[in-house]
Amino acid sequence: MNKLKSLSVVAIAAAAVFMGPAAANASIEYPGEADVIVVGTPGPGxxxxxxxxxxxxxxxxxxxxxxxxxxxxxxxxAGQQTTTLVKTADADGGASVDVTLPADATGTYNISATGLESGQVESAALTVVAADAGAGAGAGAGSGSGSGDSADDLAYTGAGDATMLLVWAGAGALLLGGALVVVMTTVRRQRANS
Incomplete structure (x- = not known):
């Protein structure tokens, strides 16, 4: 009877280890990759x-x-010269910001948007051509990614689903191994005392 109780406790503990994290993560929605669209011509001013x-x-x-x-x-x-600003994403998970370039703007401006809860990073680069250089217009393009693959992106430090699965599986295996040692020690002592 004692053996049955011990096995039941081990089975319940194992179930709690593997089912608890799944239930805790069931309602979390992670954002996906999206496009960054630059509307307007990135010229000085x-x-x-x-x-x-x-x-x-x-x-x-x-x-x-x-x-x-x-x-x-x-x-x-922002109402003042600045390089950072925090805004709230809309109900669909999108966001936008107006960027006013200075009158003496030249070169490339890198814009990044980072979700402070999700860690999702989206970025765009604006290339500005000086007004007296002839054409007076530039081009803007952007792309988004949550991986931080490029040197221009902010680092993505979150763990993916596969990584967390391996961590929980390893922890569960370690817990089950410890429980097995305890059960086997108890059984061996009982047999020695019989």
């Missing part, structure tokens, strides 16, 4: 809209926008 499509971030999460380039830019809603 011009304003462009950097629009990140729906699904890039968790709905309602704070998104940190950062702009790096040769000179400071103005981000909408």
């Amino acid at each position: 011009e304003t462009v809209v950097v629009d990140i499509e729906a699904g890039a971030f968790i709905a309602g999460e704070d998104v940190s926008f950062a702009v790096t380039g040769a000179t400071a830019v103005t981000l909408a809603a």
Whole structure:
């Protein structure tokens, strides 16, 4: 009878180890990769809209926008010269920001948006051609990824689903191995005392 109770306790403990994390993660929704669209011509003194499509971030999460380039830019809603701004993603997980380039803007400006809860990173690069260089217009293009593969992206430090599965499987195997040692020791002692 004692043996049956011990095995039942071990089975319940094993079930709790493997089923607990699955239940805890069941309601978490992770954002996916989305496109970054630059609306407008990135020229000196011009304003462009950097629009990140729906699904890039968790709905309602704070998104940190950062702009790096040769000179400071103005981000909408900041009201002053700045290079960072935090806005809230909309209900669909999209976000946008108006970027006003300075009158003396030249070169490339890198724009990144990072979901502060999800860690999702989306980025775009604006190439500005000086107004007196002839054409006076530049091109903007962007792409998004949550992996941080490129040197220009912010690092993605989250663990993927496969990694977490391996961690939990290893922890469960370790727990079951420890329980097996305890059960076998108890059985051996009982047999020795009989």
